[in-house]
Amino acid sequence: MDLTIISTFRCNSRCQMCYIWKNPTDPKEEVTLETLAKLPAGFDNLNISGGEPTLRKDLADMVDLLHPKARIIEISSNGLHPERLLPIIKKHPKIKVRFSLEGDATTSDCIRGEKDGYATKVAGLRMLQEAGGQDLGFAFVIQDENVAQLVRTYELARSMGFELATSTLHNAWQFYKNDNYFYERVAVARQVEGLITAMLKSNKPKNWFRAYLNLGLIEKILGHPRLIRCSAGTDFAFIDPWSDVWACNVRSDLPLGNLARQSWSEIMASDAAKNSVAKVHACQQNCWMVTTARTAMRSTLVPQAPKMGPLIWVLKNKLKVELGRAICFDQYIDYSNVAPTPRVQRTSFLNEKQKARLVRGRETVDARYPLKEFMNN
């Protein structure tokens, strides 16, 4: 099982597609190390995320605590405080670190509302590389404003010896957003095709399967059903800053339990978990985030191996690319069927004075996630 720990909702970025920064948590209310110590060992990918995890003073201790409990520990950071990750990388060089980067300096800083963010994260990731970091990369949220720079950012990452993880706009409780819509779905989707081809041309099998993940992103962008059924609550789960455990980070009606009050085994065997997993089986959303997609692609018999569908697609199209032939995307994607969406303008918060207001004592789910409806279609 994969697990994401949303360690805090505090964040020092001011992104246009994620409003976590407007909803900071009180550090006193955030999931503690004592609570996280209750997690069993045996997770596959355990992601320490946020908000911005480097704002947690106990991040290094958290990594030490969680390191023996998972095959892969990942830290998803905005990269604005790379120096805080330096001692962690020196101690655990194999830890996976991803810094959010949304294209070139102007575009990335504009989308993320970060003054000099691009320069800080590029220099910061290099610093972690020089310190011995072995699994470093950027994470790119595909949207209308930056999709033209997608392939260039991939090539830049490769030239520096880094990975590029991709995701796209989602509405989700984790992001405090329910109005993230593409302006031009087809135009965005067509640009992702270039990344898929570039990834299949690489010599890294990891990139070939990322190409398939990006095929799923095209379906998501166009508003089509998911490529593979979701297995939230069974193959992956999320812990929010209040120690609540959720089947996924999109729907706020899929609770599993609370790790501060229950043991992990109690949570997984609870009626709440059974109810939420039943709802997952009927879920009609077309979300396609890395966690949900990566786990969906895995074989149910041999979890380290891919399912047959993605494997065949990858082999077929890798061969095609090697032979110098173009991938016929229209064979896989129905571009004539594109879901309509409202146009809700996203605005940059760069150079805007935006103060986050801390609301203490949010006791209920309604108080914590007041938007309630998070639809991806």
Ligand code: SF4
């Ligand atoms: S498909 Fe449904 S259950 Fe699965 S991650 Fe998306 S919203 Fe959650």
